[in-house]
Amino acid sequence: MSEMIMREAIKKALQESLENDPDVLIMGEDIGEYGGAYAVTDGLLKKFGPNRIKDTPISEATFIGAGIGAAAGGLRPVVELMSISFSLVGFDQIVNMAGNLRYMSGGQISVPMVIRAPTGAGVQLGATHSQSFETWLAEVPGLYCVCPSNPKDALGLLRTSIKNNNPVIFAEPALLYGSKGEVPEDYYEIPLGSASIVKEGNDITIMSYGAGMSIIDEVNQKLEESNISVEILDLRSLNPIDYKTIEKSIKKTNRVLIVHEDNMTNGFGAEIAAKISDIGFELINIIFGHDMLMGSKLGGMINWSTNIVVDPLMEIFFPIAPFEGLLNSYFLPDTSNPMGPVEYIGSTFIAVSLFIVAGIVLSYALSVAVVAQTITIVIFRMKTEEDNLLERKDEEELEIENEDDWSFDSDLNIKDEDNGS
Amino acid sequence: MATLKEEKNKKNLKNQKSSLEKTEMLGLYRQMFLIRQFELACAENYTKGNIRGFLHLYIGQEATAVGSISCLNNKDYIVTHYRDHGHALARGLDVNRSMAELFGKKTGLSKGKGGSMHLFDSARKFMGGHAIVGGQFPLAAGLALACQYKKTGGVVVCFFGDGSTNQGTYHETLNLASVWKLPILFILENNKYGMGSSIDRVRAGGEDFYTGVSTYDIPASQVNGMDVLAVKEATKLAIDKIRKEGGPFYLECKTFRFVGHSLADGQKYRKSEEVKFWEKQDPVEKFPKWLISAGIINQKELDEIKQKVRKEIQDSVDFANSSENPEKSEIKEDIYEMRD
Numbered sequence: 001m002s003e004m005i006m007r008e009a010i011k012k013a014l015q016e017s018l019e020n021d022p023d024v025l026i027m028g029e030d031i032g033e034y035g036g037a038y039a040v041t042d043g044l045l046k047k048f049g050p051n052r053i054k055d056t057p058i059s060e061a062t063f064i065g066a067g068i069g070a071a072a073g074g075l076r077p078v079v080e081l082m083s084i085s086f087s088l089v090g091f092d093q094i095v096n097m098a099g100n101l102r103y104m105s106g107g108q109i110s111v112p113m114v115i116r117a118p119t120g121a122g123v124q125l126g127a128t129h130s131q132s133f134e135t136w137l138a139e140v141p142g143l144y145c146v147c148p149s150n151p152k153d154a155l156g157l158l159r160t161s162i163k164n165n166n167p168v169i170f171a172e173p174a175l176l177y178g179s180k181g182e183v184p185e186d187y188y189e190i191p192l193g194s195a196s197i198v199k200e201g202n203d204i205t206i207m208s209y210g211a212g213m214s215i216i217d218e219v220n221q222k223l224e225e226s227n228i229s230v231e232i233l234d235l236r237s238l239n240p241i242d243y244k245t246i247e248k249s250i251k252k253t254n255r256v257l258i259v260h261e262d263n264m265t266n267g268f269g270a271e272i273a274a275k276i277s278d279i280g281f282e283l284i285n286i287i288f289g290h291d292m293l294m295g296s297k298l299g300g301m302i303n304w305s306t307n308i309v310v311d312p313l314m315e316i317f318f319p320i321a322p323f324e325g326l327l328n329s330y331f332l333p334d335t336s337n338p339m340g341p342v343e344y345i346g347s348t349f350i351a352v353s354l355f356i357v358a359g360i361v362l363s364y365a366l367s368v369a370v371v372a373q374t375i376t377i378v379i380f381r382m383k384t385e386e387d388n389l390l391e392r393k394d395e396e397e398l399e400i401e402n403e404d405d406w407s408f409d410s411d412l413n414i415k416d417e418d419n420g421s
Numbered sequence: 422m423a424t425l426k427e428e429k430n431k432k433n434l435k436n437q438k439s440s441l442e443k444t445e446m447l448g449l450y451r452q453m454f455l456i457r458q459f460e461l462a463c464a465e466n467y468t469k470g471n472i473r474g475f476l477h478l479y480i481g482q483e484a485t486a487v488g489s490i491s492c493l494n495n496k497d498y499i500v501t502h503y504r505d506h507g508h509a510l511a512r513g514l515d516v517n518r519s520m521a522e523l524f525g526k527k528t529g530l531s532k533g534k535g536g537s538m539h540l541f542d543s544a545r546k547f548m549g550g551h552a553i554v555g556g557q558f559p560l561a562a563g564l565a566l567a568c569q570y571k572k573t574g575g576v577v578v579c580f581f582g583d584g585s586t587n588q589g590t591y592h593e594t595l596n597l598a599s600v601w602k603l604p605i606l607f608i609l610e611n612n613k614y615g616m617g618s619s620i621d622r623v624r625a626g627g628e629d630f631y632t633g634v635s636t637y638d639i640p641a642s643q644v645n646g647m648d649v650l651a652v653k654e655a656t657k658l659a660i661d662k663i664r665k666e667g668g669p670f671y672l673e674c675k676t677f678r679f680v681g682h683s684l685a686d687g688q689k690y691r692k693s694e695e696v697k698f699w700e701k702q703d704p705v706e707k708f709p710k711w712l713i714s715a716g717i718i719n720q721k722e723l724d725e726i727k728q729k730v731r732k733e734i735q736d737s738v739d740f741a742n743s744s745e746n747p748e749k750s751e752i753k754e755d756i757y758e759m760r761d
Binding site: 025051054056057059061062063064065066067068069070071072073074075077092093096097101102103104105106107108109110141142144165166 | 498500529530531532533534535539541542543548549551553556558559560561562563564565566567568570571589590593594596597600601754755756757758759
């Protein structure tokens with residue numbers, strides 16, 4: 001193992017591919033002479049020359065499309081976008097060409113290319129450069145979509161992505177380019193569509209990908225202080241999603257926290273939440289939203305604190321003692337808690353075992369200079385005998401209510417009679 | 422003074438040349454007539470409900486596709502727009518499988534997944550009709566980059582209509598192709614209308630397009646797109662230049678579609694006099710008349726060609742009709758290459 005920063009790990013994968021496969025070439029804005037906006041490709045031009053390290057005009061639609069054409073013509077291009085927000089300019093090419101060519105040609109045309117792009121908020125760039133469109137691209141058929149959170153995964157995933165015969169969106173959290181991590185000395189690859197179990201645990205599954213993983217680390221530390229055993233999943237791949245690993249984990253822990261960097265409405269976490277509910281868990285409600293302003297000078301999330309996630313988690317999942325009688329004890333959270341929405345959930349359910357989905361959600365603040373992030377927690381629980389009894393009781397009550405509501409029917413009857421007379 | 426032998430050789434050569442010319446000429450006519458008959462059969466089967474979706478016919482523009490594509494070899498790529506039947510047939514794509522594709526059948530070029538606007542045959546380097554206007558330009562640039570990078574000697578021919586010249590990708594790709602010296606022949610099929618919008622209403626810069634391309638430092642010319650021999654000659658010069666000197670070339674073909682934008686078009690936006698004016702230049706009518714008057718072929722040979730083509734088209738309709746629909750499971754196939 002050796003220590004490496006994220007930027008170097010990505011560069012290592014690019015360099016290896018250029019050395020090993022003459023069909024690999026890299027294209028993008030200012031990746032050559034300038035060395036790349038985030039310096040990922042710095043030095044590659046000198047080593048591999050302008051035929052393989054191609055500076056492009058500022059024409060995202062066209063150089064993305066040219067990458068697609070080059071791939072269809074037998075090359076293996078890696079196209080770099082300066083920001084994933086710029087993918088919008090080339091969206092037609094990414095979706096209609098990269099995504100649809102294989103399908104519409106009945107499998108005749110392959111597009112073996114990678115589109116690399118820095119993604120995410122938190123580097124004081126305003127709304128246009130702080131978005132996370134990997135979650136949009138993750139829903140496009142024909143594309144793979146990955147988002148690594150550490151140097152080891154970045155290296156392993158990029159190696160696999162370049163070798164893959166399909167178009168791959170490779171989203172790189174801009175916040176993490178300088179982050180360090182251990183990387184194995186021996187050659188390895190990481191298959192696309194595989195989540196990693198970062199840490200095994202029994203009480204709760206917390207999952208994310210990309211920059212969300214650093215928030216999970218903080219939350220984990222706090223929970224460990226209370227002797228809560230956390231299982232951490234790094235999804236790594238947004239399409240395909242490794243549901244096998246997710247299912248195995250949540251069936252063990254029975255509690256889930258999902259952290260995503262995405263918009264709240266139709267966000268990526270909702271996709272996973274829906275699937276979780278599909279495999280036997282019931283969504284209760286969204287209970288909590290919190291805005292975090294990403295300030296100007298601080299360059300980060302100024303009022304972010306792990307307690308934003310940890311407090312309601314503790315409140316809901318582990319109200320008294322984490323290991324004592326949770327599964328067979330009823331509880332109501334403290335209604336004096338300042339977290340208003342928690343009160344709401346406290347009054348709407350009887351806790352048996354719960355599932356929480358939290359999202360770090362990007363939304364737009366009115367101010368141009370400030371982008372707000374929102375944390376949303378969605379609660380799930382598994383249906384139990386208790387629920388079934390309650391449901392039956394509700395249904396019975398409903399039936400009684402209907403019986404009581406005879407006057408409505410009789411009004412109709414009267415009308416009918418009137419009509420008939 | 423030339424010997425008798427030399428003179429005999431010269432005569433033989435001349436005969437061979439004229440015989441080659443005759444074969445070529447007949448080939449050009451046959452293809453134009455094939456496209457015309459194919460399109461008429463498409464229209465008929467569209468009204469019968471055998472073909473659904475949008476149907477854009479190439480009627481009137483045959484000389485452009487046939488003249489230009491006749492200059493290409495098997496290393497060259499073709500990328501085109503959604504009015505793509507003519508280019509596909511001129512490139513020699515299987516008539517039966519093309520018709521079956523329009524019928525949405527399993528035996529279609531793309532197993533029925535592309536339809537009228539998206540014909541593909543990668544074996545013939547026919548890389549698609551593309552239905553997002555202007556979307557094909559960057560793809561052409563990329564294919565040309567692959568030719569250049571691999572030094573195959575291939576040229577990419579990118580067909581596009583006048584409507585697409587107002588898209589950003591048009592200007593971006595002209596610029597990129599010039600900067601990177603990509604081997605692309607841009608062929609503009611200027612039929613004066615982007616759907617129902619006359620170029621007079623949507624274009625600044627007049628009715629000629631090729632003059633504006635000098636901005637991108639790309640050599641350009643203009644040709645009568647209704648004259649198959651003129652198109653062939655202009656394309657040959659352009660392709661030779663690209664192969665010899667590298668870099669792109671821009672050829673504007675002035676042409677006209679005799680029918681509506683699609684079969685749903687009532688053509689309220691243009692006068693019937695204009696259509697009649699252009700119909701007098703119909704290449705499928707004028708070219709064979711010239712061939713006969715020049716003594717290159719006789720009426721009998723012409724009729725034989727027509728008869729064979731009509732049968733070929735009828736066979737393709739029968740083939741498409743009798744082909745099976747794709748299985749339902751096919752909807753999930755061909756999205757990814759080798760994915761579990």
